[in-house]
Amino acid sequence: MIRSYLILSVCIGVIVGLGSATFYYAKGYSYMLDDPAACNNCHVMNDQYYSWQKSSHRSVATCNDCHTPNTTIGKYTVKAINGWNHSYAFTSDDYHKPIRINKMNMEVAEENCRRCHDMLTHNITFHETDDTKIQCTSCHLSVGHTK
Amino acid sequence: NIFEKKQEATLYPSVFKPVGDEEVDPKVWGENFPFEYDTYKKTETNEGQTFYGGSDNYQKLDKYPNLKILFSGNPFSKDYREERGHYWAITDVKETERINDKTPNTCITCKSSSVAVDIKKMGPENFYKAMFKDVGAHYDKSIGCLDCHDPKTMALRISRPAFIEAMERRGIDVTKASRQEMRSYVCGQCHVEYYFKGDGKYLTFPWDKGLQIDSIEAYYDEVNFNDWTHETTGSPMLKMQHPEFETWSTGIHAKSGVSCADCHMPYVKNGSVKVTDHWIRSPLKNVNNACQTCHKWSEQEMVNRVKTIQDRTYETMYRTELAIIDAINAIKAAKDAGATDEQLKEARKLHRRAQLRWDFVAAENSMGFHSPQETLKTLSNAIDYARQSQLAAERLMKNVAVK
Amino acid sequence: NIFEKKQEATLYPSVFKPVGDEEVDPKVWGENFPFEYDTYKKTETNEGQTFYGGSDNYQKLDKYPNLKILFSGNPFSKDYREERGHYWAITDVKETERINDKTPNTCITCKSSSVAVDIKKMGPENFYKAMFKDVGAHYDKSIGCLDCHDPKTMALRISRPAFIEAMERRGIDVTKASRQEMRSYVCGQCHVEYYFKGDGKYLTFPWDKGLQIDSIEAYYDEVNFNDWTHETTGSPMLKMQHPEFETWSTGIHAKSGVSCADCHMPYVKNGSVKVTDHWIRSPLKNVNNACQTCHKWSEQEMVNRVKTIQDRTYETMYRTELAIIDAINAIKAAKDAGATDEQLKEARKLHRRAQLRWDFVAAENSMGFHSPQETLKTLSNAIDYARQSQLAAERLMKNVAVK
Numbered sequence A: 001m002i003r004s005y006l007i008l009s010v011c012i013g014v015i016v017g018l019g020s021a022t023f024y025y026a027k028g029y030s031y032m033l034d035d036p037a038a039c040n041n042c043h044v045m046n047d048q049y050y051s052w053q054k055s056s057h058r059s060v061a062t063c064n065d066c067h068t069p070n071t072t073i074g075k076y077t078v079k080a081i082n083g084w085n086h087s088y089a090f091t092s093d094d095y096h097k098p099i100r101i102n103k104m105n106m107e108v109a110e111e112n113c114r115r116c117h118d119m120l121t122h123n124i125t126f127h128e129t130d131d132t133k134i135q136c137t138s139c140h141l142s143v144g145h146t147k
Numbered sequence B, C: 001n002i003f004e005k006k007q008e009a010t011l012y013p014s015v016f017k018p019v020g021d022e023e024v025d026p027k028v029w030g031e032n033f034p035f036e037y038d039t040y041k042k043t044e045t046n047e048g049q050t051f052y053g054g055s056d057n058y059q060k061l062d063k064y065p066n067l068k069i070l071f072s073g074n075p076f077s078k079d080y081r082e083e084r085g086h087y088w089a090i091t092d093v094k095e096t097e098r099i100n101d102k103t104p105n106t107c108i109t110c111k112s113s114s115v116a117v118d119i120k121k122m123g124p125e126n127f128y129k130a131m132f133k134d135v136g137a138h139y140d141k142s143i144g145c146l147d148c149h150d151p152k153t154m155a156l157r158i159s160r161p162a163f164i165e166a167m168e169r170r171g172i173d174v175t176k177a178s179r180q181e182m183r184s185y186v187c188g189q190c191h192v193e194y195y196f197k198g199d200g201k202y203l204t205f206p207w208d209k210g211l212q213i214d215s216i217e218a219y220y221d222e223v224n225f226n227d228w229t230h231e232t233t234g235s236p237m238l239k240m241q242h243p244e245f246e247t248w249s250t251g252i253h254a255k256s257g258v259s260c261a262d263c264h265m266p267y268v269k270n271g272s273v274k275v276t277d278h279w280i281r282s283p284l285k286n287v288n289n290a291c292q293t294c295h296k297w298s299e300q301e302m303v304n305r306v307k308t309i310q311d312r313t314y315e316t317m318y319r320t321e322l323a324i325i326d327a328i329n330a331i332k333a334a335k336d337a338g339a340t341d342e343q344l345k346e347a348r349k350l351h352r353r354a355q356l357r358w359d360f361v362a363a364e365n366s367m368g369f370h371s372p373q374e375t376l377k378t379l380s381n382a383i384d385y386a387r388q389s390q391l392a393a394e395r396l397m398k399n400v401a402v403k
């Protein structure tokens, strides 16, 4: 139920953003898929796509493994928000170049590092509180996309 | 518009109207490459000053009055302006009060695409030893496509023999250069320290012993070259000129393979295609494209980082000027008190050593950014020599007084 | 085997044996944290020298004879060694010839975990003003877990009041520090310039006006503090001590959020878990973990980059020493020729200004790496002051001679 509701809201977001013709043309529907090629439908994602293919994570994590929360609700909520943002930005061409990750998406990515590497990093995170988290990407900046 | 974006990706850049090997008019090239041409034309824009650079040909002698004392007797004490975009090169060289009827044609070498043509036709010797008023003064094209590109392949190409010769003497064959190296070498044709060798005024880069200031000084000392005699002190001086290439080469960016073009001609997206921004200018006017592809910090933070480096350089450079001026005054006092040339030799030599180092920093156009630590090392040596010069001169005063 | 790996990982904090708030013995902590303890113990290793650092307590006075001239009249002219791992702190402070029966207890503050306990018990005032021979000399534990950790949560914690007080005076509440900040603050308890304030020998960091050398000098001038009088010249001197924290704070790494622990305590993989390497040492012995997670260059290239920075610093530092020694000789000559204290005042003041800057670099243990450009700026100022001091003294000679 929630899932299909969320899918709907993504669609609305994207459709309002683009108009249905462009939505189809830009393969906006693929936004709901996990295939990295779906992200790369937008050529503005090329840099990340090609460098992801060369990155240490190419065979272990796709875009959505890092960029969407690992819960169904979270996943589609984030997708809806991002779907709207990206479509709007893409169409209006009004965004910071080079593209910069925003705070929410950075937190999502960090949570995903911890999710997969929980065991490995347990010893360095067990004494963390919400206020004293270390930032994985302060050292491992290039794991998802080599810079 | 998405449809357009998709289209461009496949269409660009297949149109190609042949361009002649002597085509000095960028407009003709521009029919093939409208984006490059359009951005190239923007070098006409005088965007105004940055902290220490930017595009505005204000008179440096007014802003920094120390320069008049330091350059006394040199044409630079008459007219010395902040440089601006390539569009202006031909205008500015003609208008500067540093030239006169006796100016050799060598002075045009870095100012116009026509040079690439005439230097081949006339041969470098004849080209250089002609008179500026007879040859260069009649050019009307500024720096353009032909200076950096092969018109057939559009590959980068060195058009100025001085760079090729200088690299050869260092054992480097520029025809073997990688593409990334060429992205700095084309700039190294002009953004370098140079001198006019011998009576033929042959354009020469003093790099035989290396690109660092100590090696450059050693080279000049060996060939016994002086640019001018300092009017106030009588010291045999060297004038340094825009050693951007040399300074960059000792910095961390060069070591990391970052070229001049990476920062001054960053790629930009034109539709979905990456093209080279030919609006060559201060990266501070263009931080997102120039720096943020490699550095994840915010624009403001990048600007702050540059400013921190430049402020440290400027403060120390200014301190160096005061030290050199103290030396100049001390030498003058000794000279006025009757010290002989023989007695003044040491103080003058040290004055020369100090000032050529200061000038290596002052004439460089990034205010230390291209190599922050090496630049400060150069200045600390300059301060040491300047104060030693002052000491030597003051000691003479004692002798003179006692004598 | 995945099952085993899970076990190991989850077991880790659950075997937590309570550690008392006054537990100074790392061995006891080590029962909970065997890996941290094992690497901590390796700080005993004397791995030998790097280009300018490393772990080997050789006598610096033998290797760098200029130091004896520069420190004349100061205990550092008697015994000054290269520092080594934390394991040795307690040994080395007891064995140095710089201490004697009148040494205040303040000297133990950065050498033992027992300090954290006694400073609370006695209160800082009483702790500092006691005699070293009565209190510190009896400790047997070196720097240990309690100095940096809260035994209940294992979070980082500041155990030395001087750091907290100094930050407070700058308006910074260290209890609000982020985790990343704490990863440098724990080191900033000890790796800093300090002085003993007043008769109570109260340990104080001179940071009220800022962490840069000009601000530190201004602070000392304001409170009118001198460490010692230079024996040869009679100048009122300041001795600088290991300003790693201050130097780091002006560098690009600090600005980029890179902490001391990132380079000196990088993570290492131990079985299937990552832990903090407690073998604190020169990163040059450990480039792979210390640098290469952030920098993609080869190990050799990283070492070269450090060496380039350090060589430039060393060369300029040496040049500064020669300038200061010239000043020292000139002042001595003037003094010997009968110049009065009043006449010598200017030259002596400049000697102080020069040498405290040189020492800010020389006493810092990264040979410029922690802040390459700022370090060179500090040295260029030092050279300027040293030569000015020499000039002032030589001018006196003239007066004296003429008089």
Ligand SMILES: [Ca+2]
Residues within 6 Å of the ligand: B053, B054, B055, B056, B082, B083, B084
């Ligand atoms: Ca300019």
Ligand SMILES: [Ca+2]
Residues within 6 Å of the ligand: C053, C054, C055, C056, C082, C083, C084
């Ligand atoms: Ca050491």
